[in-house]
Amino acid sequence: MNAIDKLMDGIDTIVGREALAERLSQKKVLKVKLGVDPTRPDLTFGHMVVFNKLRQFQDLGHEAILLIGDHTATVGDPSGRSSIRPVLTPQEVEQNAQTYLEQAFKIIDSQKTTIRRNSEWFRKMTFDDMLIIARKMTVARMLERDDFAKRYRENEPISIVEFLYPLMQGYDSVMLEADVELGGTDQFFNLLVGRALQKDYGQPEQIVITMPLLVGLDGKRKMSKSYDNYISFNHSSKDMFGRIMSIPDEVMWAYFKLLLEYSDWAIEALKKRHPMDTKKFLAQSLVARFFGPEVGEKEQAEFEAVFSHNEIPENMPEFSLGAMAKDPITLADAMAHSQFFESNREIRRLIEQGAVKVNGKCEKNFKFFLQSDHCPHIVQSGKRIFFRIVP
C-alpha cells in the first residue's frame, strides 16, 4: 500500500485530495493540525480514531501539531442546552491540557509532536481584529452547518459566541499555516472555515480530512461522555476489557477498522469466526495496546473465568471489618461501606431483587450478618461488582 492509500484508509471525507497527492509527491513535510479541546480532558476511544490517523502521518515523517484551544476554553462554550457550563480558569485549562496530552501520547509519538496554544495569538487580539475576521463569514453560511441548522429549525438557542467558534478555529489554521487538518465528521464545517480563511489570507488551503465518529457501547449513538456509552483511556484494563465485550456484535467491525486499523480484507476474514471469540480478540488487542500483551491475555482469562464459568475474579477490593466499627456487620452496611453503590436504597433494591451473593450464595436478607469468625466473606453484586470482607 502506498502512502496516500494508507492515509485514505478508514477516513470519512477528504477535501483537497489532489493537493495532498501533490504535496506528498514534493516530499514536503506537512504540518498536520489537530485541535484539542481542553474542557474535556478525559480521552475516549472516539478520540483514538483521529489520533490513529495523526500517528500515520507521523510515521510517514510529517509534523503533528496539537493545537490546544486554551483561549477558546477560557471564553466558555455555551453550546447545547446547559448554558450554565462553567467558564474555566487558565489554570484549570492548563491542567486539563496536561492530562489530555499525557493520554494522547499513548497513541501518537510525543517526540514528533509540536504543541501550540491559540492564546498565543488570540490574547493579543483586539476587538477590531476580531471584527475583521467576523466580516468574512455570513449567517447563512453558518446555518449550513448541520447542528446549527437543526437547532435553528427546532427552535433551540444558539449563542453568537458559537458562531465565533468556527472562525476562531479557522483562524488557528491561518496562524499555523496548516497543510492538513484532521477531525471527526462533526468538525467538517469548522475545518472548511479554515480553508476559507486561509484562502482569504493568501495561503494555500489546508487539506481537510474527517474521520468517522465511533459508535458507542450502546451501538446506536456516537461515543460520548455525555451519553455514558464510552471507553476511556483511563479505564482500568479490566473495565476496558469488559466494556468492549459489552458492545453489540455488529459494531465490532468499526472498532477493528478505526481503532486497530485493520484492513478490509482482514476484517472479512474475522467475520467468518465466532462473534464471541472475535470480540474477545478485539478486547484483548485493545487492552494490549494500552497495557501490554500480558495484561491483555490476563484480562481475557479473567473475563472467561468470571462470565463464562461464573468463577470469582482473582483480584478484588478488600474491606476490613475492623475498620467498619461494627462487628458483626449487616450485609447492607458492608455494601454501603464499599462505596460501590449510590445509596442505601439502591443496595436494598439489589439485595431484594436477588442480585447479591455472599460466598457464592444468593442472599435476600439485607440484615444478614457477616460474622468476623467466618471471614473472609466474598460479596458479589450483579455480574461485575465483587469485594472481600476481611477481619
Add this chain to the structure above:
RNA sequence: GGUGAGGUAUCCAAGUGGCUAAAGGAUGCAGACUGUAAAUCUGUCGGGUUUCACCCUUCGAGCGUUCGAAUCGCUCCCUCACCA
C-alpha cells in the same frame, strides 16, 4: 420595545388545588434466557431510617394565598416564535 408560548426527575413528556415522590416512554440497574452482546419477558428506577411503615427533599428562583400548591397570585431569571 410589543404580543404570544414555554421552563416538570438522567432525557423526552403527562399532569391545572388534596387520592402526586409526581402517568407514559426512553436510558440505566437487577433477574430469567443466552454466545459477552443483541432480542424477548419480569422487576426496579429521589433520599433517609428502627422498612410490609414512617420521615425528609424535589416540579426554573423567591415570596405570598390556602388546613393543604407542580397546580392559584405577585416579582425575578431563562428560552422560543411572530411583529418592530
